[in-house]
Amino acid sequence: MSDITPRVFSGVQPTGNLHLGNYLGAIRKFVALQESHDCIYCVVDLHSITAQLVHEDLPGQTRSITAAFLAAGIDPKRHIVFNQSRVSAHAELAWIFNCVARIGWMNRMTQFKDKAGKDRENASLGLLAYPSLMAADILAYRATHVPVGDDQKQHLELTRDIAAKFNNDFAQKIAEAGLSTPIPMGEGQTVEGYFPMTEPLIEGPATRVMSLKDGSKKMSKSDPSDLSRINLTDDADAIARKVKKAKTDPDALPSEVAGLAGRPEADNLVGIFAALAERSKAEVLTDFGGRAFSEFKPALADLAVQVLSPITGEMRRLLDDPGHIDAVLKDGGERAGAIAAKTMADVKQIVGFLG
Ligand code: AQP
Numbered sequence: 001m002s003d004i005t006p007r008v009f010s011g012v013q014p015t016g017n018l019h020l021g022n023y024l025g026a027i028r029k030f031v032a033l034q035e036s037h038d039c040i041y042c043v044v045d046l047h048s049i050t051a052q053l054v055h056e057d058l059p060g061q062t063r064s065i066t067a068a069f070l071a072a073g074i075d076p077k078r079h080i081v082f083n084q085s086r087v088s089a090h091a092e093l094a095w096i097f098n099c100v101a102r103i104g105w106m107n108r109m110t111q112f113k114d115k116a117g118k119d120r121e122n123a124s125l126g127l128l129a130y131p132s133l134m135a136a137d138i139l140a141y142r143a144t145h146v147p148v149g150d151d152q153k154q155h156l157e158l159t160r161d162i163a164a165k166f167n168n169d170f171a172q173k174i175a176e177a178g179l180s181t182p183i184p185m186g187e188g189q190t191v192e193g194y195f196p197m198t199e200p201l202i203e204g205p206a207t208r209v210m211s212l213k214d215g216s217k218k219m220s221k222s223d224p225s226d227l228s229r230i231n232l233t234d235d236a237d238a239i240a241r242k243v244k245k246a247k248t249d250p251d252a253l254p255s256e257v258a259g260l261a262g263r264p265e266a267d268n269l270v271g272i273f274a275a276l277a278e279r280s281k282a283e284v285l286t287d288f289g290g291r292a293f294s295e296f297k298p299a300l301a302d303l304a305v306q307v308l309s310p311i312t313g314e315m316r317r318l319l320d321d322p323g324h325i326d327a328v329l330k331d332g333g334e335r336a337g338a339i340a341a342k343t344m345a346d347v348k349q350i351v352g353f354l355g
Helices: 018-032 058-072 090-099 103-107 111-115 123-140 150-169 172-174 236-245 264-275 281-288 293-318 322-351
Strands: 007-012 038-043 078-084 145-147 179-187 189-193 199-201
Touching: 007 018, 007 123, 018 038, 018 058, 018 145, 018 264, 018 293, 038 058, 038 322, 058 078, 058 189, 058 293, 058 322, 078 103, 078 199, 090 150, 090 199, 090 322, 103 123, 111 123, 111 150, 123 150, 145 150, 150 172, 150 199, 172 189, 172 322, 236 293, 264 281, 264 293, 281 293
Parallel strands: 007 038, 007 145, 038 078, 145 199
Antiparallel strands: 179 189
């Protein structure tokens, strides 16, 4: 018997400046979950080399994401903060999951199709196998809950598919090793297995923050236009300029949420306001319905500055002391490594690897 403890895991890639989508869709939830769960938060540097191999300053980006975690309110003493490459179990388990997962599963991933673009044959093998490494990140800790933005939903489903196939393919070996435990499958059902069916936590008004320049594209670190996103490191002037230049339509804001249908840019800006103010879109429209964007945008910019500037200030302070950030990552890596080592020992026994 090998009990599963409720545990949260999530990661962020050190691929550029964090933006409002990363904050509202992920990091703010990370902070809230600390009150109810044991949490492990990871800067996923192994993932960062899948789309682009050589980075100008990967150590600096890794420290910057760590500083954002801490500045937003993640407590690295009560919980765990580390960078992925420190714990070799991630890569080891990913290899086993590469052999569990099917190529067809990976080929269906929309993020792979988007990131590989037209020239799929030329994408790295790592980009194709990205979801298998993500499953290993989560399952190395047998994490039960993963807070993410909506774009990661498909990868979380694949994590469950990998866990289910492993549990099924190795059912007899898991039982023989005495490592079998009841796995909740929803609606009160359980099956015997080793890995949990991890639940994604995707909720709230900002699960998919869209580009400020195109309401049909998600806000992304890798968008070539800096005007498409609000970075956590932007100062008040930059935020005001970007919000002012954000694409909108000529109509005034509607008084009800139904009036946002077919108006993706208006919907996005109202959603961002609602998330920053921790109110519903309906409440925001009660205040701003009938008003022009020329009135709404300055209020949105002020609110974004009010929420983000304390985080930005604290990030700057933390980044002045890289030694402290490195110490946090080292300590977190040691504690994460101890948990993952136990999983790897179990998995090696189940698969039949000696040693
Ligand atoms: N636009 C978004 N709205 C809400 N949540 C978002 N996330 C990303 N973009 C949005 C969530 O942020 C977490 C960390 O994301 P990531 O850095 O690991 O990778 P990503 O999803 O690929 O984010 P980006 O910004 O688009 O990076 P690049 O451009 O490097 O690919 C995840 O929980 C994600 O859901």
